[in-house]
Amino acid sequence: MPLNVAFYWHMHQPDYVDPDRRVAMLPWVRLHAAKGYYDMVRLVKEFPAVPITFNMTPVLVKQMLELQRGDVQDAWLELSRTPADRLTAAQQQELLRYFFSLSHQNMVRPYSRYDELLRMRGTEMRPQALEEAARHFLVGDWRDLQVWFNLAWCGYFAVRDMPELAALRKKGRNFTEADKKVVLDAHLELVRRSLAEYRELNMAGRIEVTASPFYHPIMPLVYNTDFTRRCMPGVPLPTTFTYPEDVREHLERAARFHEEVFGKRPTGLWPSEGSVCPELVSLVRSAGFEWMATDEEILFRSLQMMRGNHTNVQHEELFRSYRLVHGDANIGMCFRDRGLSDFIGFTAARQRADDAARYLIDSLGTISTQAREPDALALILLDGENAWESFADGGEAFLRKVYGALASDGRFKPVTLTNYFRQHPPKRDLTTIHTGSWIYANFDIWIGDQEENRAWELLREARYMFSQVRDSLSEDARKAAMHSLLAAEGSEWFGGYGPEFQIEDKPLFDDLFRRHVRCAYRAMGKPWPAAVDHSLLTVGPVFAYEQPRELLTPIIDGRRTSYYEWQGAGRYCGGVGQHAMAKSADLVKEILFGFDKENLYLGVQWMGSQPLAGGDAVRLKFKSPRNAELWLGCLRDKAKGVIKRELRGDWACERTKAGKTVDAARDRMLEVAIPLELFGQVVGQKLSFVVSVECGGHEEEQHPAEGDFSITVPNVAFGSDNWLV
Numbered sequence: 058m059p060l061n062v063a064f065y066w067h068m069h070q071p072d073y074v075d076p077d078r079r080v081a082m083l084p085w086v087r088l089h090a091a092k093g094y095y096d097m098v099r100l101v102k103e104f105p106a107v108p109i110t111f112n113m114t115p116v117l118v119k120q121m122l123e124l125q126r127g128d129v130q131d132a133w134l135e136l137s138r139t140p141a142d143r144l145t146a147a148q149q150q151e152l153l154r155y156f157f158s159l160s161h162q163n164m165v166r167p168y169s170r171y172d173e174l175l176r177m178r179g180t181e182m183r184p185q186a187l188e189e190a191a192r193h194f195l196v197g198d199w200r201d202l203q204v205w206f207n208l209a210w211c212g213y214f215a216v217r218d219m220p221e222l223a224a225l226r227k228k229g230r231n232f233t234e235a236d237k238k239v240v241l242d243a244h245l246e247l248v249r250r251s252l253a254e255y256r257e258l259n260m261a262g263r264i265e266v267t268a269s270p271f272y273h274p275i276m277p278l279v280y281n282t283d284f285t286r287r288c289m290p291g292v293p294l295p296t297t298f299t300y301p302e303d304v305r306e307h308l309e310r311a312a313r314f315h316e317e318v319f320g321k322r323p324t325g326l327w328p329s330e331g332s333v334c335p336e337l338v339s340l341v342r343s344a345g346f347e348w349m350a351t352d353e354e355i356l357f358r359s360l361q362m363m364r365g366n367h368t369n370v371q372h373e374e375l376f377r378s379y380r381l382v383h384g385d386a387n388i389g390m391c392f393r394d395r396g397l398s399d400f401i402g403f404t405a406a407r408q409r410a411d412d413a414a415r416y417l418i419d420s421l422g423t424i425s426t427q428a429r430e431p432d433a434l435a436l437i438l439l440d441g442e443n444a445w446e447s448f449a450d451g452g453e454a455f456l457r458k459v460y461g462a463l464a465s466d467g468r469f470k471p472v473t474l475t476n477y478f479r480q481h482p483p484k485r486d487l488t489t490i491h492t493g494s495w496i497y498a499n500f501d502i503w504i505g506d507q508e509e510n511r512a513w514e515l516l517r518e519a520r521y522m523f524s525q526v527r528d529s530l531s532e533d534a535r536k537a538a539m540h541s542l543l544a545a546e547g548s549e550w551f552g553g554y555g556p557e558f559q560i561e562d563k564p565l566f567d568d569l570f571r572r573h574v575r576c577a578y579r580a581m582g583k584p585w586p587a588a589v590d591h592s593l594l595t596v597g598p599v600f601a602y603e604q605p606r607e608l609l610t611p612i613i614d615g616r617r618t619s620y621y622e623w624q625g626a627g628r629y630c631g632g633v634g635q636h637a638m639a640k641s642a643d644l645v646k647e648i649l650f651g652f653d654k655e656n657l658y659l660g661v662q663w664m665g666s667q668p669l670a671g672g673d674a675v676r677l678k679f680k681s682p683r684n685a686e687l688w689l690g691c692l693r694d695k696a697k698g699v700i701k702r703e704l705r706g707d708w709a710c711e712r713t714k715a716g717k718t719v720d721a722a723r724d725r726m727l728e729v730a731i732p733l734e735l736f737g738q739v740v741g742q743k744l745s746f747v748v749s750v751e752c753g754g755h756e757e758e759q760h761p762a763e764g765d766f767s768i769t770v771p772n773v774a775f776g777s778d779n780w781l782v
Contacts, residue, residue, distance in 0.1 A: 059470040060376075060425035061434045061477055062463060064107075065350060065393070067327055069114040069273060071549035075569065076127050076541065076576050081563055084133035086120040091213035091244045092451065093442035094251040099214040100456055101264055102121055102254075106464040107471040108262075111441065112327040113255060114269040116547065118318055125249050137207055139232055141200035146191070152199065153178050153187045153483055155376050156206035156344055160446045161757060164209045167449075170230040171205040174198060179698040180749075180756045197231060207240045211247075212445075213453050219243050252318065260320040265473035267325035270307035274546040277334040277492055280304050282513060283333050285500050287492040288296045292505040295513035300520060301340065307543060308344035324348070324475045327438075329548050330502075331355065331495030339386035348389030348478050349381075350438060352495035356392040359386040359491045376428040376435055380483040389478045390487060393438035393495075397421075402439045403646075403664045405455055406447035412591025414458035418466065423469045432481035436474075467478060503548060506555035511593050512570060516545055518586060519577050526581050537580035543571035554593060556603060561762060567594050602629035602761070605651040605679040606766060611658055615724030623660055626651040627768060631760050644750050645760055651732070657744065661727040674751040676728060680765060681745045682736055689721055689729065699723075709737035740768045 073083040081087075101109050123129040134153060144152070145349040157165065157175055165171045177198065178190045194202075208225055216222045219237050225232070241741060258264040270276055277284045285292060308326075316322040324347040328337070331351035332430055355376050360370045379390045397420055405413035424435050444450040463471045472480075493499045503509060517539050523538055530538065550573075553566035571589050578585035607625025612618045631645035649660035661675065674690040685706040700721045704711050712718045713734040720730040745767045749759040 058431040058433075059468055060421060060428065061432065061481070061568070062421060062469045063110060063391075063434060063436050063472050063473045063474050063477060065110045065112065065267075065436060065438040065474065066097060067112045067439065068097075068117060069112075069269070069295065070120065071547060071566075072120065072544060072569075074117050074120060074123065076544070076572050079129045081120065081124070081131045082569070083562065084131055084182075086117060087124055087131055087134065087244050087248060088207075088210040089442045090121060090248040090251045091207075091210050091215055093445055095254070096212035096214045096445070097453060098251060098254040098258065098264070098440055099218070100453070100460070101258065104460040104464055105263065107460045108264060108473045109471075110125050110265045110267060110325065110473045110474070110475075111255065112267045112269060112318070113315075114327075115271045115330075116272055117272050118252070118314070122318070124245065124412045125252070134241060134244070137203045137205075137237065138519045139296055141203065142196045144199055146188075149191045149194070149199065150184065150187050152202055153190055153194075154182065156202050156550070159206075159209060161755075162752065163446060163449050163451075166755075168205065168209065168226070168229070170201055172208060174202050174205065180759065182762070189432055200234070200237065201230055203242055205236050207228045207237075207244060208670045211240070211243065212772060213451050215243065215247055219246075223639075231607050252644075256319050265475055266315070266319045266321075266323065266324065267327055267474075268323040269315065269327050269329050270304070270309040272307060272543050272547040273329045273549070274304070274307055275330060275332045275494065275500060275542075275548050275551070276304050276307070276328055277332050277336055278504060278513075278551075279307075279546050280334065280336055282504060285491050285504055286639050287334075288499040289501060289505060292501075293510065294504065295510040296515045296517055298513055298520070301336070303520075303543065303546060304337070304339050305344070306539070307546075308340060309344070310543075312344050312346070325350070332493070332500070333467050333490055334492040335381075335383040338381055338383040338388050342386045342388050342577060346388065348378075348391065348474060350393065350436065350474070352498070353395050354498045355491050355493060355495070356390075358493070359487055359489060362489055362491060363487070373428055376424060376433045376663075377430050377485065378432075378434055378478060378481065378483040379487045381487045383489075387486075389483055390490070391434060391436050391478075392476065393436045394424075397435070397437050398439040399439065399468070402444045406449075406452070407664075410450075410454035410458055412456050414462065417459055418462045422466075422468055422592050434472075434477060434481075464601070464646050502555070503551040508554035508593050508595060509551050511588075512551055512554055515571070515574055515586070515588060515593075516542075519545070519574050522583055523577065523581060528582065530581065536582050538577045541573045541577035541580060545570060545577065547753060557618045563594055564592065567592050602648075602766060603627050605771075607651075608653050608771065609651045609658065610653040610656075611660065611728060611730075613720045613722045613728045613730050615722035615726060615728055617726065623649045623651070626658070626660070627766075629712050629760060629766070631758075636774075645748070645757060648744070648748055648760055648766075650766065650768065655732060655734070657731045657733060657770075659729040659731070659748075661729075661748065663726065673753070676749045676751060676756075677729075677746055678749065679706075681735075682739050682742050683709065687719060687731065688730075689727070692727070704735070708735050710735055733770060741770060743767055743769055 070086045073081045075082055137147060139148060146610040165175050177193055211222050222243055225236055255266055259266040280301045282294055283297050285294055312322055322345055326341055326346040326349045333351050333355060356375060357370045375392055375394060381388050381390045397417060421435055463469050496502055498523055520542055523542060527535060550566055550570035553563050575585050575589050605627040609625050611622045626649040629648040644664055645661060646664045647662040651658050673693045674688060679685045685708045688703040688705060690701040700723055702719050702721055713732045717732050722728050745765045747759055747765045750757045
């Protein structure tokens with residue numbers, strides 16, 4: 058029997074619309090429509106033998122409709138529309154800061170004029186540096202920047218289907234205001250065409266379009282925040298927030314809205330962030346959904362719970378569907394292959410399209426021979442929009458080769474998920490399911506930190522007030538208040554708080570969350586707590602990265618020799634933890650740093666595998682205690698471990714008295730040891746630095762994007778537990 062293969066592309070953007078001003082504060086709905094959404098659905102039309110499942114979240118589709126109808130303004134669209142000769146100094150600063158927010162390697166460098174404008178701006182993002190750069194821009198430069206930012210976001214099918222866009226790319230420079238209008242009008246047309254294409258193919262059965270709960274809440278946490286203890290015992294939690302009826306409202310609104318837009322009531326559900334718990338089964342089923350999907354780790358933990366925690370789970374158990382039973386309700390469940398999904402999201406772009414497609418098809422072929430079930434299913438589920446910015450061609454060649462192979466290779470049967478479940482009803486029951494998400498199988502991203510818990514407390518107070526006054530409100534007021542509360546339950550607001558991610562838009566997300574809460578009180582005719590008017594963010598670098606906690610001495614061999622090698626190190630998350638604003642930040646996954654008695658240690662983990670694709674050197678720029686640089690090159694050399702090292706700037710010395718200097722190695726990661734003696738006397742002092750990745754002498758990305766790492770060299774005379782602060 059051929060292996061059933063389901064591709065499940067998840068399309069989602071949070072609600073960027075300021076509820077007071079009706080302005081989309083960020084442009085990612087429009088820009089992803091011009092690139093990812095339109096490209097993906099148009100490509101499917103060319104492969105009728107490969108049905109695909111798409112998840113279009115209601116909160117995303119709502120914003121697409123609002124843009125299409127002109128119900129909201131797009132702040133960056135208005136900035137783009139402003140005539141270049143009328144830009145204020147503040148608007149010029151915004152253009153320089155924001156209009157290079159995309160992959161420099163794939164969406165700037167291929168266009169000589171856009172690359173020229175990037176070099177004119179430079180990499181320094183301090184206001185003073187941007188002011189200085191702005192002095193070198195003439196009116197024509199500003200207009201070309203406005204055009205190129207928006208033109209670069211037009212995907213391969215947009216340029217193919219709209220010859221006027223191809224003509225502008227060929228023109229390249231000296232654009233007119235009329236040229237600019239052509240691009241911006243095309244963006245709004247692509248929003249309209251995208252929705253029309255998804256509806257048409259969904260109605261024809263060529264694709265399946267599924268839904269998520271309306272405002273993308275973490276359903277188990279809205280049901281009861283105390284469920285967190287099941288996967289995160291001991292974590293500090295806010296006062297219990299428990300509103301199962303809100304979960305039901307998100308689900309039912311999503312189903313109704315989806316049917317209006319896409320012509321059919323959805324039968325499949327992607328629970329926001331793959332977050333599940335047993336109590337959701339009856340609510341999801343009663344809203345009309347027949348199946349849900351989540352991550353493989355949820356399955357493996359669930360099977361262990363059923364069989365006893367010491368029972369081994371066979372990986373082949375992933376490649377089948379299940380019936381999740383809770384009380385009197387049941388629902389179909391399927392689980393994504395994380396390795397293959399993450400390969401597409403984080404690694405395939407680093408390889409030739411032929412090689413990446415061959416690896417994926419060969420991996421599916423291996424599954425087809427090992428899976429013992431005649432109705433075996435391989436589910437590849439991931440973000441269907443952001444990944445393509447890492448591909449030089451937007452992912453077109455890779456997807457064409459994969460879809461083509463699936464259509465012609467008799468080992469595989471491409472399926473939509475609802476058709477699969479109806480043709481192969483689950484034969485195995487899950488009598489419980491692990492409570493958690495597809496990120497670490499827990500809820501650490503959204504609850505447990507001081508900022509996150511404060512946000513839950515504010516929401517709880519507003520939701521409790523609504524429950525007290527609901528019956529006394531007019532129908533319009535009741536609907537308005539409930540709308541604002543549901544919007545405030547969206548996952549992104551809580552994900553923007555806490556230390557996990559370095560996100561440039563944290564202040565904006567914080568403001569939008571509190572605006573939704575404020576709107577709920579306003580609709581109820583009640584005064585809101587003073588805390589709603591004040592940011593929940595804690596000022597300080599702790600929320601950009603974790604400080605070192607213990608002394609450590611890793612082996613400098615370019616790989617994690619053991620699980621404990623970097624335990625206690627400071628930690629910074631790049632790439633996956635970056636918001637859409639930082640689209641060029643797609644090379645570095647994680648930066649680790651720490652000390653022992655003699656050295657500063659640095660570890661850089663890449664998104665893909667070595668040799669580093671997209672960059673050939675790493676530069677450490679120290680600001681204190683000395684202005685010094687360490688340049689590490691030859692990172693693309695095929696010989697593992699080969700690194701060229703150069704010390705530049707104001708080092709106290711280039712070698713210690715014992716003759717030691719910088720030690721570095723690369724294999725699966727980059728590891729560096731820098732003797733503290735090279736800086737001079739630094740014990741007890743602050744050490745500040747940034748890490749940049751370069752390609753051909755150009756900076757590809759910098760971490761952190763703004764500011765720097767600032768860590769204190771420990772006074773080891775007091776032992777490893779005594780850190781100076």
